[in-house]
Amino acid sequence: xxxxxxxxxxxxxxxxxxxxxxxxxSDQLAMCLRTNPVVVRxxxxxxxxxxxxxxxxxxxxxxxxxxxxxxxxLRDIHLALGEPVLLPLSPATESPGCLVExxxxxxxxxxxxxxxxLLFERFGQIRLSDLAADFSRRMADHAQxxxxxxxxx
Amino acid sequence: xxxxxxxxxxxxxxxxxxxxxxxxxSDQLAMCLRTNPVVVRxxxxxxxxxxxxxxxxxxxxxxxxxxxxxxxxLRDIHLALGEPVLLPLSPATESPGCLVExxxxxxxxxxxxxxxxLLFERFGQIRLSDLAADFSRRMADHAQxxxxxxxxx
DNA sequence: AAGTCTCGTAACTACAAAAGTTACATGAAA
DNA sequence: TTTCATGTAACTTTTGTAGTTACGAGACTT
Numbered sequence: 001x002x003x004x005x006x007x008x009x010x011x012x013x014x015x016x017x018x019x020x021x022x023x024x025x026s027d028q029l030a031m032c033l034r035t036n037p038v039v040v041r042x043x044x045x046x047x048x049x050x051x052x053x054x055x056x057x058x059x060x061x062x063x064x065x066x067x068x069x070x071x072x073x074l075r076d077i078h079l080a081l082g083e084p085v086l087l088p089l090s091p092a093t094e095s096p097g098c099l100v101e102x103x104x105x106x107x108x109x110x111x112x113x114x115x116x117x118l119l120f121e122r123f124g125q126i127r128l129s130d131l132a133a134d135f136s137r138r139m140a141d142h143a144q145x146x147x148x149x150x151x152x153x
Numbered sequence: 154x155x156x157x158x159x160x161x162x163x164x165x166x167x168x169x170x171x172x173x174x175x176x177x178x179s180d181q182l183a184m185c186l187r188t189n190p191v192v193v194r195x196x197x198x199x200x201x202x203x204x205x206x207x208x209x210x211x212x213x214x215x216x217x218x219x220x221x222x223x224x225x226x227l228r229d230i231h232l233a234l235g236e237p238v239l240l241p242l243s244p245a246t247e248s249p250g251c252l253v254e255x256x257x258x259x260x261x262x263x264x265x266x267x268x269x270x271l272l273f274e275r276f277g278q279i280r281l282s283d284l285a286a287d288f289s290r291r292m293a294d295h296a297q298x299x300x301x302x303x304x305x306x
Numbered sequence: 307a308a309g310t311c312t313c314g315t316a317a318c319t320a321c322a323a324a325a326g327t328t329a330c331a332t333g334a335a336a
Numbered sequence: 337t338t339t340c341a342t343g344t345a346a347c348t349t350t351t352g353t354a355g356t357t358a359c360g361a362g363a364c365t366t
Contacts, residue, residue, distance in 0.1 A: 002322045002353060003238075005245035011257040012245070019253075025312065032253075033245065036355055041313065057313045058363030074260075085155060085352095088241050092158035092165070092186065099295060100172075100185075103288040104164040107227075111275040115268050122264040134256040142252060155351055157324065178341065189326055194342065210342045211334030238323090 004084050006043055009033050010077055013040065015132055017053070018069055023062030043081070050080035069132050075123035086119055087112050157237050159196055162186050163230055166193065168284055170206070171222055176215030196234070203233035222285050228276035239272055240265050 013029045026037035026044075033040065044063055047053045054066045078084070089112070091105045166182050179190035179197075186193065197216055200206045207219045231237070242265070244258045 002241070003243040004241050004353065005243060006353085007242055008244045008254075008257055008261055011261075012251070012254050015253045015257070023312095027312085032251070035245075037312095038315090038356070039354065041315085042354090045314080055313060056363080057311080057361075059311050059365065061312050061363070063313090085241060088155065088157050088238060089160050090156040090158060091161045092188075098165070098185070099291045100168045100288050101161075101165050102291055103284050104161055104168070106287060107279055107284055108161055108164075111272065111279070114275065115272050118271055119264065119268050122267065126260055126264070131256050131260055134259060135253050138252040138255055155324090159324080176341095180341085190341095191327070191344090192325060194344085195325090198343085208342060209334080210332075210340080212336060212340050214334070214341050216342095 006081050006084060007074070007078060009035070010043055010047065010081065011074070011128070011131060013044070013063075014047075014053070014065060014072075014077070014128060015135060017063055017065045018128070018132060023056060023060065023064045025062040029063065046082055047077070047080045050076070052076065052080055069129040070127055072128045073124050074126045075120060078123055086116055159234050159237060160227070160231060162188065163196055163200065163234065164227070164281070164284060166197070166216075167200075167206070167218060167225075167230075167281060168288060170216055170218045171281070171285060176209060176213065176217045178215040182216065199235055200230070200233045203229070205229065205233055222282040223280055225281045226277050227279045228273060231276055239269055 012033055013024075016029065016032050017024050026040040029040045029044075030037040040063075044053060044055065048055055052066055052072060054064050056062065056064070089108070091101075091108060093101060093105075096102055096105065165186055169182065169185050170177050179193040182193045182197075183190040193216075197206060197208065201208055205219055205225060207217050209215065209217070242261070244254075244261060246254060246258075249255055249258065
């Protein structure tokens with residue numbers, strides 16, 4: 001199956017928005033994400049409906065984060081995106097009459113339910129503020145290394 | 154396509170083969186799986202290369218399970234199928250320069266690695282013999298209920 | 307009021323992967 | 337030699353993400 005980068009792209013966009021201070025236009029976000037402004041609007045539409053961001057038209061308009069970074073988990077975003085398929089390996093028949101197939105489905109369903117529960121739990125634990133903090137650490141490291149290199153040279 | 158039912162279909166096919174005693178043709182398997190014989194051959198090709206099944210042409214030919222049910226795990230089959238994508242949610246960029254994107258990728262990579270490890274572990278634990286045993290239980294239950302209904306009527 | 311900016315959306319294309327289908331070659335058994 | 341069954345190539349169908357073009361609808365600026 002082809003890959004789905006909407007969750008990753010959305011997180012990327014939201015963190016940039018949080019850092020920006022004022023509304024970011026779809027064009028600006030599209031530059032950050034190396035994609036198309038229409039794709040940004042399309043993806044953000046779900047987040048707006050979920051109340052995670054607001055959008056304003058006209059001069060000075062764009063996208064603004066509507067909630068505190070600490071109050072939004074990856075689970076919230078996954079939901080707002082319409083719960084894209086996490087596990088594409090699904091049974092051929094949902095409710096088969098064949099007892100062999102029932103046994104197969106039962107084993108796979110159990111496993112996938114467990115994996116999905118794990119993913120949901122992790123998504124629920126990770127908040128945007130965690131990602132922002134990790135970003136800040138990376139920034140500090142980056143600055144440190146740049147300084148070190150500069151001193152050495 | 155949204156779903157990938159190859160693992161489920163293959164398990165279904167292998168269990169029928171185990172029960173059948175003699176080689177099963179692609180047509181017979183296609184009937185069981187409600188699909189096309191060419192799809193069966195295509196899917197089984199990987200299992201043959203992995204040594205899990207053998208195929209014979211001509212009269213009395215077909216597909217035969219090459220190994221003991223207890224010696225084959227779902228992990229073996231998943232591998233033989235060419236390791237289809239388990240988790241389609243992937244980062245937009247593999248090795249991004251943007252530190253925000255790095256932080257995002259790090260969080261998601263960790264989570265998906267964990268989920269994938271869980272799936273691999275479960276797949277490794279489940280053997281064809283387990284599914285066959287579950288099938289037998291279902292058969293017994295089924296016969297019991299049929300008998301009960303018959304007695305009641 | 308005119309002009310410009312920006313979102314909102316429809317419609318279309320591009321691309322990828324699974325699955326279905328047709329056609330035919332290859333080899334084995336009756 | 338006929339029939340059966342796999343092996344495979346080639347094409348179509350289906351479904352979903354993503355990219356693109358085009359244009360309408362507000363909102364701010366001058």
